[in-house]
Structure formats: C-alpha cells, structure tokens
Amino acid sequence: MSQFLEQLLNALVIGSFYALVALGYSMVYGIIRLINFAHGDLYMLGAFFGYSALLLLGRISLGSGVTGVLLAMLIAMGMTGGLGVLVERVAYRPLRGAPRIIPLITALGMSLFLENAVMVFKPWGASFRVYPVTLGRAGFDLFGVHIGYAHLAIFAMALFLMVGLHLFVERSTYGKAMRAVAFDLEAAQLMGINANRMISLGFFLGSIMAAAAGVMAGLYYGQINFLMGFIVGLKAFTASVLGGIGNLPGAMVGGMLLGVLEVFGTSSVGGQWKDVFAFGALILILVFKPTGLLGERTAGRM
Amino acid sequence: MAMLELSGIHTFYGAIEALKGISLKVEEGEVVALLGSNGAGKSTTLRTVSGLLRPRQGEVRFQGQPIAGLPPDEIVRLGIVQVPEGRRIFGPLTVEENLEMGAFLARGQKARIQEDMARVYDMFPRLKERRRQLAGTLSGGEQQMLAVGRALMARPRLLMLDEPSMGLAPNLVQFIMQTVREINQQGVTVLVVEQNARSALRLATRAYVMETGRITLEGPAAELARNEQVVAAYLGGGR
Ligand SMILES: Nc1ncnc2c1ncn2[C@@H]1O[C@H](COP(=O)(O)OP(=O)(O)O)[C@@H](O)[C@H]1O
Numbered sequence A: 001m002s003q004f005l006e007q008l009l010n011a012l013v014i015g016s017f018y019a020l021v022a023l024g025y026s027m028v029y030g031i032i033r034l035i036n037f038a039h040g041d042l043y044m045l046g047a048f049f050g051y052s053a054l055l056l057l058g059r060i061s062l063g064s065g066v067t068g069v070l071l072a073m074l075i076a077m078g079m080t081g082g083l084g085v086l087v088e089r090v091a092y093r094p095l096r097g098a099p100r101i102i103p104l105i106t107a108l109g110m111s112l113f114l115e116n117a118v119m120v121f122k123p124w125g126a127s128f129r130v131y132p133v134t135l136g137r138a139g140f141d142l143f144g145v146h147i148g149y150a151h152l153a154i155f156a157m158a159l160f161l162m163v164g165l166h167l168f169v170e171r172s173t174y175g176k177a178m179r180a181v182a183f184d185l186e187a188a189q190l191m192g193i194n195a196n197r198m199i200s201l202g203f204f205l206g207s208i209m210a211a212a213a214g215v216m217a218g219l220y221y222g223q224i225n226f227l228m229g230f231i232v233g234l235k236a237f238t239a240s241v242l243g244g245i246g247n248l249p250g251a252m253v254g255g256m257l258l259g260v261l262e263v264f265g266t267s268s269v270g271g272q273w274k275d276v277f278a279f280g281a282l283i284l285i286l287v288f289k290p291t292g293l294l295g296e297r298t299a300g301r302m
Numbered sequence B: 001m002a003m004l005e006l007s008g009i010h011t012f013y014g015a016i017e018a019l020k021g022i023s024l025k026v027e028e029g030e031v032v033a034l035l036g037s038n039g040a041g042k043s044t045t046l047r048t049v050s051g052l053l054r055p056r057q058g059e060v061r062f063q064g065q066p067i068a069g070l071p072p073d074e075i076v077r078l079g080i081v082q083v084p085e086g087r088r089i090f091g092p093l094t095v096e097e098n099l100e101m102g103a104f105l106a107r108g109q110k111a112r113i114q115e116d117m118a119r120v121y122d123m124f125p126r127l128k129e130r131r132r133q134l135a136g137t138l139s140g141g142e143q144q145m146l147a148v149g150r151a152l153m154a155r156p157r158l159l160m161l162d163e164p165s166m167g168l169a170p171n172l173v174q175f176i177m178q179t180v181r182e183i184n185q186q187g188v189t190v191l192v193v194e195q196n197a198r199s200a201l202r203l204a205t206r207a208y209v210m211e212t213g214r215i216t217l218e219g220p221a222a223e224l225a226r227n228e229q230v231v232a233a234y235l236g237g238g239r
C-alpha cells in the first residue's frame, strides 16, 4: 500500500509533464496538421529560461521561495511562448501548402537547431546544469508514506494549467475561433477570423504549457541538459497519439496514462525497461487503434 | 459608383487559368445572380472577391476602393461576407457558437451579438431549437440556414451566396430563396451563384452567365429567363 501510494504520486508528477507537453503536440497538429518535432525542445528551453530566471531572481534575493519560483515560471512561459510563435513564423509558415513531409523535415531540423543553440550558448552549455532551487522535503505522512508538499504542488499546478487551457479553448471566443480554424481554415477566414493569428495563438499556448513542464521538471529532477527535450518530446508525442492526436483532453489523459504505465511498469520489471513501455504503447496503439483512445474524429477535433 | 465592380479579373490555380478576364458590377440594393454550369468559375469569382484567392491581373473595387490582395478578414471587415459552397459550417461547434464565430469581428460587443442572434433565430426558428446542438448533427437544410445566419452575424453590406440551394429539397430551396429576398429587402446587397438557374432568376434583378472562365451573357433577370440559350442550357429546356 505505502509503496503503491509513493509510486502513484511519482506517476502523477511525471505524467503531468508528459501531459503538458503532449497538449502542444496535439494543439499544433489539430490546427495545421503538423507534428512539431521541435516541441520537446521548447520544454527544454522552458527549463533553461526558468534556470536563468531563477539565477537572476536570486541576485535580487527573490530566487528561492514560492514567489520566486512562480515568477521564474511565468518568465519562462513568456519567453518560450514567444519563441514558439517565432519558430512557426520563420520555419513553418513559409511552408504552408507545401507537401506535409517538408514541414516535418523542417521540424526535425528546427529541433537540432534549438538543441545546438543551447549547447553553444555559454551560460547554458553542453553539460548538466544544477537547478538553482531544490524542492523542499516538507510534507506529511499518509499510510506511512511521506507525501511532499512540493510534489503535490507540481501536480496541482499542472492540473490548474490543463483545466485553464481546456476552459480557454472550449469557452473563450479565441478558443472557439482556434477550433474553427482547426476544423475549416478557409471557412474561418470567411468569418473574419485571422487564421495566422489563431495559428500563432496555438503555438503560443502549446509552448507555454511545455515551458511550465520544463521548469517543473528542472525543480523535480534537480538538473537540466540541452538534450532533455528529446526523450520527453517523443514520449509526449506518444501520449498525444495515445489520447488521439488533435484531441486536447486526449493528450492530458494520454500523458497521465503514460506516466502511470511507465512508473508502475519499471517498478515491476526494472529501470532499464523504462522507455520500452512508452514506445511499446505507441506501437500497440498505432496498430490497434490509430485514432487513439479518445480520438474518434481526429480530423478537425481539438 | 457600383457597390462591387470587377474589371478584367484573371485568377489562376497554379498554371490553370480559372478566370479569363471577368468583369461585372453589382449596384447597391441589387440581387445579382451569377449562373453557369459546373466548373465555369463561379466559385472562383466569389473566392477572388472575398480574398481567399488573389487575382493575377485585374481589379476588384468595393465602393470605389480597390480590395484585391487584401486578406479575407479585412474584406469581411469592409462588409463583404461569403456563404461558401457546401455550407462549411463548423461541425464540432454548437449552433450558437457557429453564430458567435460569424460575429468574430464584433467580439466583446455583447449587446450587438445578442440582438443579431435574436434576429437570426427569428428568421430561422429551427436554429433556436437546436442552438446547443453540435452543428455537425444538423440536417442539410438546417446547415444551410446556419451558414446564412452565421454570415448575417457579421452584418454584411454585400452578401455573396455560393449555391445555397445545392442538395436541398424543393420546399427548402423556396424557403432559403424567400429568406434571401427578405435579407435583401432589409438593405443587404446580394450576389448569388447558382447552377440551378430557375430559382436564382426569379430572385435576381440582373444576372450574368459564365462559361469556362468568361462571362458570356448578361442582362436583366427577366430577359435572361426568356433567352433561348439560357433556357436550353440552364433551365432544363422544355421540362
Ligand atoms: N483548388 C483548385 N485547384 C485547381 N483547380 C481548381 C481548383 N478549384 C477549382 N479549380 C478549377 O477551376 C475551374 C473553375 O472552378 P469553380 O470556380 O469551382 O467552378 P464553379 O464554381 O463554377 O463550378 C474548374 O475548371 C476547376 O476544375
């Protein structure tokens, strides 16, 4: 029982990282049918922006504590959001209307570019960076398991962001306009909706979710590296396929499910199998239900 | 000054020249029909006006102002709204959300949107009954009503309809045409594209006939309805 609880909390935390990153894959796919392979690197960049923000905030003695962390997270989300918009603007928009394989290859190139840019950037570099803030150990005991407040807070923050995004996309005029563009770009334009702006909005929202996950991952694991987005990106992509790509609730469910699968899977057969679960799940879902668990109508659904 | 004036429009799809020098005029308050068989270039003409396509040559003027090359949202802002062929309603959104999208440029103006929505529901009570339903679940006739209602939410000064009668039962065609007439009587200028010329000619004041990217005939609707060529080609001859 106690071990189960501990594993569950880990699964929920890791699952929320996957879910937050998966949202961006799904949203971008929903709008422009592009699998943005550079998306995992936005998660990585979010972690690095958060890292630098925490260092800078530390100099004005704001760097530790809840306020500092929240502030750093906001800064990282803003910077990464802007970067995501820029990536679409310079790399994908000029290719709109080109055969789909072309932006896909561009996305792979963009991923390599971002990774290498971080690697050669002096303050960040190629080696592991220790996150400036570590999570407190404070918490409470439940059935003999130590439940850390920090872990709960990460999970709560992820939930808060996901629910917020969901409400925005479902209820706000901009969210509906984004879904209208996703379903029928031309018809949306005929209603006076600026499709480019909605596409930018999709990239912005996806990027800020990834950035939030990146900062929280930095706090959770304690260290970051310019390649950290690669595997997480692939797994988040798996999560979005699992839930039905293009479907936002699906991405959230897929991410959490993948977290659970991975944590409980590795605890029963050993850590060296960690990545097998995710990609095994990807293969199974692609073979048996390629539209994903929640994705009846992948086309046009967000 | 005409409300809408096209002069010498050439529009291409890649290397295919779909419009080979189209000139036409729509005066304020008119209902103008654009007729022609499948592939003549009617939709291409409307899509050129609404900014989805950019003409390679020629001019489009709206109330004297050149508009060719403006993005579609700017053109909607000027008051030109198109009901696309095949309705193209947003299936995963509810009926009411579709109407809300029609008023996208007026977003935030709650009172105006409420007022316009009430007018659309008055015009199409069926939509009101189904306003919380996903638009994708509507019947073809209801979808056409929604497509027209959605366009009205943008408060068009020039409403362009692309084959509004396509795939509808005769009584629904009648109803839609009657509604278009009422919309026109409320002061909206109308340009309607039809393959089925009979009902369009009854509605229109003037009409143009297109063939393979060119205008081949034009005149008062009543006159065209008596023209033997038109009768033979588009009104089903002696039927
Ligand atoms: N997206 C497109 N790509 C290439 N050719 C097109 C496209 N759309 C229409 N066409 C061609 O342009 C011509 C005019 O089409 P269209 O304007 O749709 O005719 P209509 O609306 O009168 O039926 C046709 O020959 C059609 O095949």
Ligand SMILES: [Mg+2]
Pocket: B042, B043, B044, B085, B162
């Ligand atoms: Mg057509």
